[in-house]
Amino acid sequence: MKAIVFEKVKSSKTLVLREVPKPIPQDHDVLVRIHAASVNALDYRPMQMGIGMPKSRIFGADIVGIVEAVGGQVSTFKPGDMVVGDISDNGCGGFAEYVAVAEDALVLKPAAITDEFAAAVPVAAVTALQALRDKGDIKPGMNVLIYGAGGGVGTYAVQLASYFGAHVTAVCSARNTELVRSLGASEVIDYKLEDITTSNRHFDRIIAINGHHPLSAYKRILSPDGMLVVVGGSLKQILTALFFGSLLSLGNRKIRTLAAKPNVRDLEFVLELVASGKLRPVIDRHYPLEETAKAMQYISEGHAQGKVVITIGSK
Ligand SMILES: NC(=O)c1ccc[n+]([C@@H]2O[C@H](COP(=O)([O-])OP(=O)(O)OC[C@H]3O[C@@H](n4cnc5c(N)ncnc54)[C@H](OP(=O)(O)O)[C@@H]3O)[C@@H](O)[C@H]2O)c1
Secondary structure (H helix, E strand, C coil): CEEEEEEEECCEEEEEEEECCCCCCCCCEEEEEEEEEECCHHHHHHHHHCCCCCCCCCCCCEEEEEEEEECCCCCCCCCCCEEEEECHHHCCCCCECEEEEEHHHEEECCCCCCHHHHHCCHHHHHHHHHHHHHHCCCCCCCEEEEECCCEHHHHHHHHHHHHCCCEEEEEECHHHHHHHHHCCCCEEEECCCCCHHHCCCCEEEEEECCCCCCHHHHHHCEEEEEEEEECCCCHHHHHHHHHHHHHHCCCCCEEEECCCCCCHHHHHHHHHHHHCCCCCCCEEEEEEHHHHHHHHHHHHCCCCCEEEEEECCCC
16 A cells, blocks of 8 residues: 655655555454545654654554454444544554554544545544633633634634634634634734733633743733643743643643543544534645645644645545
């Protein structure tokens, strides 16, 4: 089968299209012929940092495809089923024609969702859900700030915060303001024109997804019982939240760091919202499997508008 394999030759790191053996499903595995995948930070960060490389050297966590065969102990799926999953806990391998993956990483794809839209959902939408609902304990009527609203996680976060009944203020660049407004933000701030952290505004929840501010700057614009949930952004922002978040949480204003986990119930929840038209995957670009390296390069530059999808093979 064709796969995009990470190769390191001397100091150069590349992603190359290779012919590799088709995987054989074990007892609890499902063999999926992949139709589409999407790119996430968890795909390009290991390449940049040199740690967390998948054993197969094939990246790709978000997949959608058709079940071609199942292992002897598989009870949930049968050949011909269309499935979706975040396979990052199963060694990744989505930038390929086939993957063999544990059945408990997958869910059935609702028929109403196209392959490309389904591939754009798992990691980004589940991250946004876990940030708002689980870490953030979001409630109707809250004033929520989504900082870095234009990317994969941000476009879902704006929609989910609005779905949960919050009043949403979104921060993004001019390129994304109309989009983010159309996703449900009541107010949109262009971070190149205004620094919200120096304003007199106050928010019950701040979800920090992209960009960078010192935690103290976010904390200043939290309401008295407010909470900052750090999802991503610059490495400095993430590391400070990890190491100093609990210390800085002394008092009523809390700081929490999200480490999103693949969760099939959460995935079914967001897919159902997509199928019923309540959640809209935003897709910036499509690339064929052969051009995955270009897709990874584009995403790693940090300015994708929503998701980047890889289309694989013929359906
Ligand atoms: N904690 C977790 O478990 C978890 C899970 C998934 C992802 N993450 C992290 O979450 C972050 C977002 O992931 P993603 O997939 O959404 O990334 P992404 O799609 O690559 O984000 C791109 C977006 O970031 C925006 N952006 C760039 N610089 C910005 C700035 N200074 N201020 C505001 N917005 C800015 C860009 O908008 P403009 O073009 O308008 O600048 C673009 O729309 C990453 O850091 C990722 O590592 C964390």
